[in-house]
Amino acid sequence: MMINEFDRLNAVNRFTKLDAGIKKDLNELVNLVAQICNVPVALITLIDEKMQWFKASVGTGEINCNERQLSFCQQTILQNDLLIVNDPGSDKRFANLPIVTGEPYIKFYAGVPLITYDGHAVGTLCVLHVQPVQLTELQINSIKVLSKQVLNLIELNWSMQTLMEQNLNTQHQKKVLEESEIKLKAIFDSSKDIHLLVSRKMEILAFNKAAYNYVWANYKKALTTGVHLLNVTNQDFADMTIDNIQCALKGETVEVEWLLRSEEKSRCWLEISFVPVLGTFNNIIGVAVNATDITLRKLDAEQIEQQNAALQRIATIQSHELRRPVASLMGLMDVLKMDEGYVYNSYYPMIEITINELDNKIKDIVHDSEQTLGCRAY
Numbered sequence: 001m002m003i004n005e006f007d008r009l010n011a012v013n014r015f016t017k018l019d020a021g022i023k024k025d026l027n028e029l030v031n032l033v034a035q036i037c038n039v040p041v042a043l044i045t046l047i048d049e050k051m052q053w054f055k056a057s058v059g060t061g062e063i064n065c066n067e068r069q070l071s072f073c074q075q076t077i078l079q080n081d082l083l084i085v086n087d088p089g090s091d092k093r094f095a096n097l098p099i100v101t102g103e104p105y106i107k108f109y110a111g112v113p114l115i116t117y118d119g120h121a122v123g124t125l126c127v128l129h130v131q132p133v134q135l136t137e138l139q140i141n142s143i144k145v146l147s148k149q150v151l152n153l154i155e156l157n158w159s160m161q162t163l164m165e166q167n168l169n170t171q172h173q174k175k176v177l178e179e180s181e182i183k184l185k186a187i188f189d190s191s192k193d194i195h196l197l198v199s200r201k202m203e204i205l206a207f208n209k210a211a212y213n214y215v216w217a218n219y220k221k222a223l224t225t226g227v228h229l230l231n232v233t234n235q236d237f238a239d240m241t242i243d244n245i246q247c248a249l250k251g252e253t254v255e256v257e258w259l260l261r262s263e264e265k266s267r268c269w270l271e272i273s274f275v276p277v278l279g280t281f282n283n284i285i286g287v288a289v290n291a292t293d294i295t296l297r298k299l300d301a302e303q304i305e306q307q308n309a310a311l312q313r314i315a316t317i318q319s320h321e322l323r324r325p326v327a328s329l330m331g332l333m334d335v336l337k338m339d340e341g342y343v344y345n346s347y348y349p350m351i352e353i354t355i356n357e358l359d360n361k362i363k364d365i366v367h368d369s370e371q372t373l374g375c376r377a378y
Helices: 005-013 020-037 137-190 209-219 235-249 295-338 347-373
Strands: 041-047 051-058 065-067 083-085 108-115 121-129 194-199 204-207 254-261 268-278 284-293
Touching: 005 121, 020 041, 020 051, 020 121, 020 137, 051 121, 108 137, 121 137, 194 209, 235 254, 235 268, 235 284, 268 295, 295 347
Parallel strands: none
Antiparallel strands: 041 051, 041 121, 051 065, 083 108, 108 121, 194 204, 194 284, 254 268, 268 284
């Protein structure tokens, strides 16, 4: 038997909450012990750090506990076998107990420790009398046998409670898991992006609604788990896919942009990533294929490129075609000034100012175009 008090108290805590049905059985056993031993008091107790608790009793009235240090049973749990005290008043361990020195003046005690399967004495089955008693061998054996039955009952009760709690916990965890799966599936299926999980053998393990719709719309095939990826696509897609999946199965994350349809009115681009999926032991068990339709982004980029080309042409025209006549006018003014027959006219300064303003305005326009394009205009 173990006497580690910390572990013993942990063992006691298993049995503090007994079911009503077990209490009824324990009361029947304690009454049987009292009858067999012909005593007025019999108890089934659990002993914690400070108190002795009566889990079943006869002859104690309304009392259901007492202090551990004022009990006989505090010594019983230190034993491996039946403890018999025939004369408590002359035994220094018990002589000063209030129930020995005062009412009800106990003259006899016998108790068996209730030792659990893992070796901890959690309480006792005991009998007491206000008169000296000499137990027969049959009575002693009966107490020992019934003490084992008491322990079997309380341990069975604890086991049933533990199983019930585990079952409830399992049911709760299952419910939480199911709710999480429902939420995850809702998020998974509500995504506009295509998501596939492919095994090492290229079999479909999971897919979302967008993936199903894409395969059906493009290949007229129903996507199902367990089917080989290449059986639900065409050869062109297969050729583009296999090498990237093999790279992912080696631990590399691959990201590509694919033009799946090049026809002017039905062009389609996908941005696809191939991501290794790790198992419990960090081994690669498959590949997550995630695809996003980037057709609009590509078309917008083409449109911007076309606009930039148009701006480039405009900038070229601005820098060459528009400045050329202005430069000619400015040159003409300079020629007039150098002519010996030049006759000053009040309109000449106004013409020169206008030409210079027009030149500066063209320069500003060209500069703004260069800034927009991010390069110098030719």
